[in-house]
Structure formats: C-alpha cells, structure tokens
Amino acid sequence: MNVINVTSKNRQEAIEKIIALGGEGIVRCIQCGACASVCPLARTGFTLNCKKLIRLIQTGHWEEMIEDPSTWACVACNRCTEVCPRDVKPSEIIFAYRRFQAMELAISTSATMSQMNLYMKGHAVFSEAAQLRQKVGLPPLPPTTLSDEKALKEVQTLLENSPMAELGLF
Amino acid sequence: MVQVSTNPNIQLLTYSEVEEVSGFVGNFQVKVRKKQAWVDWEKCTGCGECTEKCPVKVPNEFNAGLDHRGAVYIQFPQAVPKKAVIDINNCINCAGRKFGTEPRISKRTGKPILAPCERACPAGAINRSLPLSPEGEVLELKVGTIIVATGFKVMEKDWFKEYAPQHPDVITALQLERLMSATGPTGGKILRPSNQKKPKVISFISCVGSRDAKYHTYCSRVCCMYMIKQARIIKEKYPDIEIYMHFMDVRTPGKDYDEYYTAAIEKGITFLRGKPGGIEVLPDGRLRVMGYDANLDKDIEVDADLVVLATAMEVPEDIKQLAQKLSLSLDASGFFKELHPKLKPVETAVEGVFLAGCCQGPKDIPDTVSQAKGAAAAAAVPLAQGKVTIEPTISEVDPQRCSGCGLCVPLCPYHAISLREYQGKLRAKIEFTQCKGCGVCAAACPSKAIILHGFTDEQIEAQVEALTSCW
Amino acid sequence: MEKIGLFLGCNIPLKAPDIEQSIRKVFPALGVEIVDLVGASCCPAWGTAPSFDIDTWLALSIRNIVLAEEQGVDLMTGCNSCFGVLSEAKHLVDHHPEKRKVVEQKLALIEKQYKGTAQVYHVMHVLYKEIGLDRIAEKVKYTLKQLRVAVQTGCHLLWPSEVMQVKEQNPFYPTMLKELCEALGADAPHYSKLESCCGMGAMRSTDQEKSLSLAKEKLLCMKEEIDPDMIVTTCSSCYLQFDGAQKIFRDRGEIDFSIPVFYYTQLLALCMGFDPSEVAALSQTPREEIISRIQSKARMVKED
Numbered sequence: 001m002n003v004i005n006v007t008s009k010n011r012q013e014a015i016e017k018i019i020a021l022g023g024e025g026i027v028r029c030i031q032c033g034a035c036a037s038v039c040p041l042a043r044t045g046f047t048l049n050c051k052k053l054i055r056l057i058q059t060g061h062w063e064e065m066i067e068d069p070s071t072w073a074c075v076a077c078n079r080c081t082e083v084c085p086r087d088v089k090p091s092e093i094i095f096a097y098r099r100f101q102a103m104e105l106a107i108s109t110s111a112t113m114s115q116m117n118l119y120m121k122g123h124a125v126f127s128e129a130a131q132l133r134q135k136v137g138l139p140p141l142p143p144t145t146l147s148d149e150k151a152l153k154e155v156q157t158l159l160e161n162s163p164m165a166e167l168g169l170f
Numbered sequence: 171m172v173q174v175s176t177n178p179n180i181q182l183l184t185y186s187e188v189e190e191v192s193g194f195v196g197n198f199q200v201k202v203r204k205k206q207a208w209v210d211w212e213k214c215t216g217c218g219e220c221t222e223k224c225p226v227k228v229p230n231e232f233n234a235g236l237d238h239r240g241a242v243y244i245q246f247p248q249a250v251p252k253k254a255v256i257d258i259n260n261c262i263n264c265a266g267r268k269f270g271t272e273p274r275i276s277k278r279t280g281k282p283i284l285a286p287c288e289r290a291c292p293a294g295a296i297n298r299s300l301p302l303s304p305e306g307e308v309l310e311l312k313v314g315t316i317i318v319a320t321g322f323k324v325m326e327k328d329w330f331k332e333y334a335p336q337h338p339d340v341i342t343a344l345q346l347e348r349l350m351s352a353t354g355p356t357g358g359k360i361l362r363p364s365n366q367k368k369p370k371v372i373s374f375i376s377c378v379g380s381r382d383a384k385y386h387t388y389c390s391r392v393c394c395m396y397m398i399k400q401a402r403i404i405k406e407k408y409p410d411i412e413i414y415m416h417f418m419d420v421r422t423p424g425k426d427y428d429e430y431y432t433a434a435i436e437k438g439i440t441f442l443r444g445k446p447g448g449i450e451v452l453p454d455g456r457l458r459v460m461g462y463d464a465n466l467d468k469d470i471e472v473d474a475d476l477v478v479l480a481t482a483m484e485v486p487e488d489i490k491q492l493a494q495k496l497s498l499s500l501d502a503s504g505f506f507k508e509l510h511p512k513l514k515p516v517e518t519a520v521e522g523v524f525l526a527g528c529c530q531g532p533k534d535i536p537d538t539v540s541q542a543k544g545a546a547a548a549a550a551v552p553l554a555q556g557k558v559t560i561e562p563t564i565s566e567v568d569p570q571r572c573s574g575c576g577l578c579v580p581l582c583p584y585h586a587i588s589l590r591e592y593q594g595k596l597r598a599k600i601e602f603t604q605c606k607g608c609g610v611c612a613a614a615c616p617s618k619a620i621i622l623h624g625f626t627d628e629q630i631e632a633q634v635e636a637l638t639s640c641w
Numbered sequence: 642m643e644k645i646g647l648f649l650g651c652n653i654p655l656k657a658p659d660i661e662q663s664i665r666k667v668f669p670a671l672g673v674e675i676v677d678l679v680g681a682s683c684c685p686a687w688g689t690a691p692s693f694d695i696d697t698w699l700a701l702s703i704r705n706i707v708l709a710e711e712q713g714v715d716l717m718t719g720c721n722s723c724f725g726v727l728s729e730a731k732h733l734v735d736h737h738p739e740k741r742k743v744v745e746q747k748l749a750l751i752e753k754q755y756k757g758t759a760q761v762y763h764v765m766h767v768l769y770k771e772i773g774l775d776r777i778a779e780k781v782k783y784t785l786k787q788l789r790v791a792v793q794t795g796c797h798l799l800w801p802s803e804v805m806q807v808k809e810q811n812p813f814y815p816t817m818l819k820e821l822c823e824a825l826g827a828d829a830p831h832y833s834k835l836e837s838c839c840g841m842g843a844m845r846s847t848d849q850e851k852s853l854s855l856a857k858e859k860l861l862c863m864k865e866e867i868d869p870d871m872i873v874t875t876c877s878s879c880y881l882q883f884d885g886a887q888k889i890f891r892d893r894g895e896i897d898f899s900i901p902v903f904y905y906t907q908l909l910a911l912c913m914g915f916d917p918s919e920v921a922a923l924s925q926t927p928r929e930e931i932i933s934r935i936q937s938k939a940r941m942v943k944e945d
Contacts, residue, residue: 033444037462044851073847077796083447085382098692110846122682125651142654143677151680154751162697450833
C-alpha cells in the first residue's frame with residue numbers, strides 16, 4: 001500500500017535530532033514554500049529540496065532519506081534563508097540533515113575525497129598546481145598549509161580532536 | 171459620512187488632531203488642534219477651481235502615489251466636508267504670496283498680483299494677505315466618553331526587496347484598488363503604470379509582510395477576501411485577463427466568504443498554494459514571478475504584466491503618541507489593547523475610553539461595523555446612566571502619613587495621582603475613577619501612606635496565615 | 642585601509658592562479674598592500690567540516706581569521722564560498738557566547754587565541770567601499786567603452802545579508818559589481834537571471850548534469866537578453882563554472898557561441914595595463930581575442 005501511517009512515526013525524536021545538529025528553526029516552518037520557489041535543488045528537480053526535507057522531518061521521516069544525495073547538492077546559496085518569512089533558516093536544516101548523513105557515512109565518494117584532502121593538504125579542493133602557478137609568475141606553492149608544515153599540523157590537530165576523526169576518513 | 175455631517179447632534183472635526191486628554195470618565199477634557207487649512211472653509215464650496223490652477227505636483231496620498239495632486243487640494247471627490255486645504259510645506263507661494271504679505275501691484279494694470287489659487291477661487295475663500303497662524307486653532311472639548319477609531323495603513327512595497335519593488339508594475343493591493351476605482355487615476359481602467367497599457371496577465375501575492383517574522387506575525391485577515399474580490403471584478407470586466415493568485419493559505423472565515431472563493435475558481439481564476447520567493451524582471455518589462463506549487467511539489471513561473479502585493483495592514487507610527495495621550499496600552503503587534511480579548515473587546519483599561527475598528531486589530535468591514543456599533547453602545551451606557559460603578563480594590567492615600575514626596579505621581583500608569591493641597595501642605599491624591607488598583611504606588615510609597623484596598627499588609631498576612639495553618 | 646590580509650582559499654591558488662596574480666597586482670597599484678596569511682587553510686568548504694560538525698567548522702574558520710588578527714589586518718577573500726563560510730562562522734561565534742567558548746577551547750589546542758578584531762571582507766567589498774569607483778576609474782589605462790558585460794555577483798555575496806559587513810542595497814538586485822564594471826567604461830545592463838545561481842560547488846560534484854542545467858539556463862539568458870562581450874564575476878566558483886561549462890556545451894554541440902569569462906580583478910588588471918600572460922592566462926573558454934581588443938591602442942585613455 002502506498003500509505004503512510006503517520007501515528008507510527010516518532011516526530012519528536014526527529015525534530016529534536018535536527019535541532020541538536022543545528023536546525024533549530026525547523027519548529028517554526030509553516031510550509032509556505034517560499035524557500036523552494038528559489039531553491040536551486042527544486043529548480044533542477046532533485047528528489048529533496050529544503051521545504052520537502054523539512055516536511056519529511058516534521059512528520060517523523062527521519063531516517064528513510066539517509067541515502068538520498070540531494071542534500072549534498074545544496075550550494076549553500078542561502079537564498080532560502082533570505083526569503084523565509086518564519087526565520088527557519090532552511091539551509092541550516094539541510095546542513096543539519098547532512099551532518100546526520102555524514103556521521104552515518106552516507107556520503108558520496110567525492111565528499112570522502114574532500115575530507116582526505118582537507119586533512120592531508122589543508123585544502124579540500126586540491127590539485128597539483130605548481131606548473132600553472134609558475135606559468136603566471138607565482139611561486140610553485142601558495143603561502144598556505146601547502147608550504148607550512150606547522151600550520152598543516154594545526155589543522156590536523158583540530159580535525160583529530162573532532163567527531164570527524166572517528167569516521168576513519170583520514 | 172454625509173449623514174454624520176448633517177446630524178445636528180454631531181460635531182465633525184476633520185483635519186484635526188487630539189493634542190491632550192485629561193480627566194476621567196464623564197469628565198474628559200480633550201484639546202483638539204484644528205490644523206490650519208489656509209482656506210476659509212466658511213466660504214469654500216469645494217468646487218475645485220483652485221486645485222486645477224496650482225502648479226505644484228506632489229504624490230497623491232489618496233491614490234497611493236499613483237498620480238499627483240497640487241499643493242492646494244481636496245483630499246478626494248467624496249470628502250466630507252468637501253473643502254480645499256493648502257499643503258503649506260509643499261506650497262511654493264506663487265507671485266511671492268506668502269501668507270500675511272500684501273500683494274505687489276501690477277504696474278500695467280494697477281491691480282494686485284495674486285497667486286493662481288487666490289485668483290481661481292470664485293468664493294474668495296483664499297486670501298493670502300491674511301496673517302493666518304500655522305498653528306491653527308486649539309479647541310477644548312468636554313466629553314463623557316471617548317471612542318478611538320484611528321484605523322490602519324498598509325505597508326509600502328519597498329520593504330519587499332525580493333519582489334522587484336523598483337519596478338512600476340509591481341503595485342500594492344491598495345494601489346490596485348485605486349486603479350479599479352472610477353474616481354481613481356485611470357478612471358477605473360486597469361492599466362500598467364509603466365506604459366498605460368492593459369495587462370494580459372496579473373499575479374496576486376498574499377501574505378506580504380503579514381505572517382512574517384521580519385515584519386508582522388499576525389494575519390491581516392482581509393487580504394484573502396479583498397484579493398478575491400479584486401480578481402473577480404477584473405475577471406468579470408475583462409474575461410481575457412489571466413489571473414494567478416499565490417497564497418500561503420486561503421482564509422475565508424465569514425458568512426458566504428468561502429462560497430465567494432470557490433466561485434472565483436469556477437470563474438477561471440487560478441489559485442496556487444505556495445509563497446513566491448522572487449520576481450525576475452524580463453527584458454520586455456514583464457515580471458516573472460518565481461513561485462512554487464505546493465500541491466504539485468514543483469517550482470512554477472508566471473510571466474505577469476502586473477504584480478499585486480497584498481501588503482500587511484499595520485498601525486501608523488504616531489499611534490504611540492496617541493496611546494500616551496490617552497494612557498492606553500498597545501499590544502505586541504502595536505495595536506491598541508482591549509480590556510479583555512473575549513469578554514471586553516471594545517473596552518480599554520481606561521474607564522470611558524473604547525475602541526473600534528482596525529486600530530484594535532486587523533478586521534474587515536462587517537467586523538468593523540459590528541465592533542463600532544458595540545463601542546457606540548458601550549460608550550452611551552455611562553452617559554445615559556449618569557454614573558459608573560468602580561472596583562473596590564483601588565488605592566487610597568492617607569494624607570496624614572503622606573510626606574508629599576511625589577514619587578508615586580509619575581509611576582501611576584493611569585495618571586490617577588496628583589499632588590493637591592491638604593491642610594496647607596501638598597499631599598498625593600488618587601482620583602478613584604482613574605485608579606485601576608495595580609498597586610504600583612502602594613509598593614513604592616516610602617512612607618507607607620498608600621493602601622491598596624483588599625491588599626493591605628494585614629490582609630495579606632492573614633491570608634498567608636490561613637493558608638499555612640494546620641487544619 | 643593601507644593593507645589587508647589575502648585569504649586565498651583553494652580554487653584561486655590551485656585552479657585559477659591567474660586570478661591570484663591579478664589580485665596581487667591591482668591592490669598595491671590602488672594603494673592597498675596585500676599581506677599573506679601564511680599558513681591559512683581551506684575555509685573549510687561547505688562540503689567538509691560544516692557538513693559534519695559545527696564546532697570543527699567554526700574552529701577551522703576562526704583559525705584562519707586569527708591569522709589576520711595576528712598581523713593586525715582585516716581579511717579579504719577572493720572566493721565567494723570562502724567568504725560565506727568565514728562570515729557565517731564569525732557571525733555565529735560573535736553572536737553565541739557558548740559557541741565562542743567551544744571555539745576558544747579548540748584553538749587552545751594549537752595555541753591560538755581569538756579576539757574578534759578582524760573583519761571578513763570580499764575583494765568586491767574592498768574595491769567598492771574602501772578603494773572606491775573614482776580611484777579605480779582614475780587608474781584605467783584601457784577603457785571598456787562600447788563593450789557590454791554580463792555581471793555575475795554570485796550567491797554568497799548576496800545572502801544571507803544578515804551576516805555581511807558590506808551589504809547590497811537590494812541583494813535581489815545587486816549593483817556593486819555593475820558599478821565596478823561601469824567604472825572601467827563598460828556597459829553592464831540588467832538581465833532577468835542576474836541574481837540566480839550558476840550551479841557550481843556542491844551541486845557540480847553531486848550531479849553534474851543538473852548543475853550544468855543551471856549554468857546553461859543562465860548563460861542562455863545572458864546571451865538572449867543582452868548578448869554580452871564577456872561575463873564578469875567576483876566569484877571564483879562562478880568563474881570556473883561559466884568558463885568550463887561553455888567548453889562542455891560547445892563540445893556537445895549544445896551552444897554555438899563563446900563568451901569569455903573574467904574574474905573582476907583580471908579585467909581590472911587588463912584595464913590597468915598589466916600583462917595578460919600573468920593576470921589572465923588560464924581559461925578553457927578562449928579570451929585572447931577580447932584581451933587584445935581591450936589592450937589595443939584604440940582603447941588607450943592614458944599613457945604610462
């Protein structure tokens with residue numbers, strides 16, 4: 001049957017978890033749809049967008065979408081937050097859900113790569129650039145963690161002392 | 171209004187403002203400033219000749235800025251009384267005719283050179299030689315009861331940056347109302363302000379500033395119905411105009427209201443559930459409303475020629491000063507606060523002062539009429555009875571103990587306390603008709619000279635004892 | 642403002658170092674010294690720490706801001722995404738004492754201290770507010786008169802306006818970049834999708850086709866409505882998207898035009914007479930032709 005028995009869902013638990021992960025505005029959402037009308041995810045037809053995700057969580061659908069990659073496509077443009085009439089900050093709900101997915105390792109391969117790069121190089125987006133840089137008259141390495149071991153160690157220390165360290169991503 | 175103006179028992183003071191209110195129920199003294207109209211209203215016949223000669227152009231408030239009026243103007247064709255006023259801040263004093271100066275004499279004709287408005291007036295109601303006072307005139311009225319009915323204003327579109335407020339074809343619903351009015355700037359034709367052409371597609375957006383944490387959290391209550399009304403009138407007059415209405419929810423709680431809404435659907439008006447988040451301005455000047463259809467769960471777009479924003483009802487800024495003058499309090503949304511939301515909806519915390527209409531909260535015409543009649547009846551009761559019943563739990567000063575320090579006077583939220591002479595000394599005196607028994611004065615009095623009847627120290631201690639004793 | 646700390650991020654130094662070079666050239670020429678934030682890391686990007694743990698995000702971002710504080714300068718990013726991450730982190734920490742406490746504890750692990758004295762700006766803000774249109778216009782050697790640009794400010798410079806130090810009057814109708822382009826002599830007309838998203842960033846790595854559909858919608862809108870000679874952006878992500886996506890569309894035969902893309906300081910550097918082989922040398926959508934048109938005798942308004 002294509003029916004949801006909503007009484008079987010634990011709505012309170014879902015909302016509390018999202019609040020704990022940084023989405024405290026979820027309780028204020030009245031589903032007006034302003035966020036979705038300007039959301040790049042909605043415009044391009046992802047399964048989830050901010051409004052739909054919020055509704056699913058509000059109705060207790062907390063774990064079903066864990067493998068859905070839509071939230072990871074959010075560009076954090078924050079246009080939803082700017083137009084929201086209820087101060088929900090929809091992008092923060094998307095990120096709160098991402099955090100839930102991330103801590104369960106429900107993330108894409110490209111996202112896994114970024115964490116490794118961040119830890120190993122201090123740069124989430126990394127590619128060998130010495131030639132390009134020299135071509136335009138710059139030193140082969142930028143004055144960032146890439147050329148400063150102590151600085152890289154600092155970044156690594158912060159990452160090692162975070163919940164991310166327990167996920168075995170780096 | 172015409173009936174009101176001709177009733178011998180009603181004195182109508184327009185173009186006037188309340189300056190000061192003192193006294194109490196049955197004995198209010200109200201100072202009213204009749205603003206200087208600069209036109210002799212005894213003579214003015216409201217013919218409007220002067221308004222046509224004035225060279226000044228000021229945005230016309232009555233038409234919500236859609237056209238212009240002169241510095242001398244009659245507010246609108248049905249104004250009661252229909253009299254001209256000069257907006258002195260915008261008047262340019264043509265021919266050097268500042269009020270209170272003698273005219274120059276024409277060398278050619280030997281006659282005085284008058285300003286166009288003076289020359290135009292067939293009744294001689296404008297005489298700029300008179301040294302009229304910009305202060306106008308202050309009247310002192312003695313009244314028994316007061317009804318506050320100061321109304322509302324609507325928010326301007328400029329607040330809503332996401333809805334292309336810079337574009338002339340984005341208008342407020344009040345502006346549309348003027349466009350639809352036979353006495354409005356287009357004589358009742360629906361024309362786009364940008365090019366004076368008939369729109370093919372009109373989009374309405376509801377809840378603009380209402381139900382919005384950034385502006386007003388309340389529902390303005392009237393927008394859904396007036397938008398449907400506007401849409402239906404337009405559709406009946408111009409069946410070829412396509413109409414789209416973007417709603418957060420359609421709210422039609424009233425007699426025959428929902429039938430009015432469903433009939434609008436039958437007439438081919440499209441309702442879309444979902445608040446638009448933006449408007450794109452297309453190269454040909456049309457407006458692309460970025461919407462969302464909650465029922466389809468899809469983003470939608472409407473390419474409109476005219477976009478109508480149902481902006482929130484709100485109280486004017488200066489309501490705060492009026493509240494101070496009347497010792498009334500305002501609620502969290504800025505409206506006047508009634509004494510009890512269910513049981514005393516027209517009464518206020520000040521005995522003898524009543525509320526009617528949108529100054530108390532957003533409401534439509536039927537509700538306003540009902541409340542106004544209720545307020546009128548409530549205001550008539552003490553006048554007919556000639557006496558009022560007051561609560562027994564009010565404060566009283568023992569003049570023997572009072573030191574006359576005056577600390578209590580400014581603390582009283584109801585202006586009930588004043589210093590009066592008692593046996594040759596100044597002592598606090600509480601006007602018992604104004605006291606509400608809040609107890610602020612009793613708590614603050616350093617001499618313990620004020621007692622709040624029913625809550626004396628002995629009475630409270632006795633209560634505590636009774637409650638804590640074993641039984 | 643005599644000097645400012647340049648926060649590089651990842652995309653600019655590693656994927657488009659000619660943008661970095663253009664920033665390093667134009668600011669000193671306009672009287673603002675560039676200070677390197679030695680040892681800076683990734684902001685960290687939205688898809689990393691901010692998607693896992695708020696406190697870790699804040700600690701990494703604040704560490705970067707502290708690098709500016711330590712040198713007594715404000716921080717300037719060239720990348721919109723970095724700007725968004727750092728501004729939001731600073732806003733969160735500055736407005737939530739409990740978050741600040743957590744961040745201070747984390748920074749103590751690496752012997753850093755946050756004072757909150759450095760502001761976060763974007764290249765566009767410094768150019769517009771601190772240097773000003775007049776000073777920019779004075780330095781123009783080659784004018785862009787008769788050239789039309791499509792401006793692309795980029796989302797993270799617009800929203801949420803709450804966290805910005807420098808705000809557009811209307812973030813849905815931004816004008817700063819338009820005015821900056823006009824200061825170079827260019828015509829920068831409005832087009833209907835002015836403030837819409839290019840689709841870069843997380844969307845590009847999650848679903849390339851959907852990401853490209855946004856870029857294409859916007860690109861076609863620019864082409865049809867204003868037919869620009871070039872696209873000018875203040876966002877390195879938008880830059881990479883429009884530059885790279887056009888090549889994909891052309892290779893697939895989906896478009897038959899090519900609009901050169903510049904980061905604003907690249908264009909400014911060209912107008913100021915800097916060497917294109919340093920400031921605008923790397924792109925997938927060809928720029929040589931427009932560059933030679935810009936730096937031509939006919940456009941010269943000032944001798945060296």
